[in-house]
Amino acid sequence: MCGRITLTRPNFESIATELNVEPMNYRGMPIHEPHYNIAPTDTVPILTLADGQRHISPMSWGTLLKNKRGTVINWRSESFPPQAPRCGVITDGFYEWGGPKTARQPNWFHRPDHGLLILAGLWKMQKQRNGTFVQAFVILTTRANSLMAIHDRMPVVLEASRLDEWMDPKAADTVPRAMLKPAPDDWLVADPASPLVNSVKNDGLELLGSLLD
Numbered sequence: 001m002c003g004r005i006t007l008t009r010p011n012f013e014s015i016a017t018e019l020n021v022e023p024m025n026y027r028g029m030p031i032h033e034p035h036y037n038i039a040p041t042d043t044v045p046i047l048t049l050a051d052g053q054r055h056i057s058p059m060s061w062g063t064l065l066k067n068k069r070g071t072v073i074n075w076r077s078e079s080f081p082p083q084a085p086r087c088g089v090i091t092d093g094f095y096e097w098g099g100p101k102t103a104r105q106p107n108w109f110h111r112p113d114h115g116l117l118i119l120a121g122l123w124k125m126q127k128q129r130n131g132t133f134v135q136a137f138v139i140l141t142t143r144a145n146s147l148m149a150i151h152d153r154m155p156v157v158l159e160a161s162r163l164d165e166w167m168d169p170k171a172a173d174t175v176p177r178a179m180l181k182p183a184p185d186d187w188l189v190a191d192p193a194s195p196l197v198n199s200v201k202n203d204g205l206e207l208l209g210s211l212l213d
Contacts, residue, residue, distance in 0.1 A: 047088035049167035077180035098150035120156035
């Protein structure tokens, strides 16, 4: 399960530079501000590949499925549909909760060097209930690694050097399937975050504080 993510970069320029995206390939994005508690239905910058070039586009987190009520935000990688368009969900961390139900403790999983963390995703053009269309995405999950002992699932974390292989629509089915596995334990670290994360209404630096230093 992955229900909250972070993207604390100050602007799109820094994100694009880190991901080698040309400025012309992220025009039209809304003004970016740091976010410390991104939740389903929020708009998130998503990495895609078209004609061999990387693009960043705004997409809504969660999709509607026929015969299902509510919004689907995660998709089990074991039932990964290879024909679905693939994308990279741009984050610098995600939350998972531990502890008793009466005192749930959010833990922030991120790279030790605080680099961007790209999660495997699927996207599509989604018809909304009001008849309009938006680009929507879901995050793929796999079994948890040892670091994620507080939960049995974790998002699929993509290796930076293989992002284009994942997003390439011409790649053989075996290529993306091979990436749908738990991240090595040393790819991430986990730190206790502020309980303020428990409410989607909170989205400020105080949620992570010194963890970003």
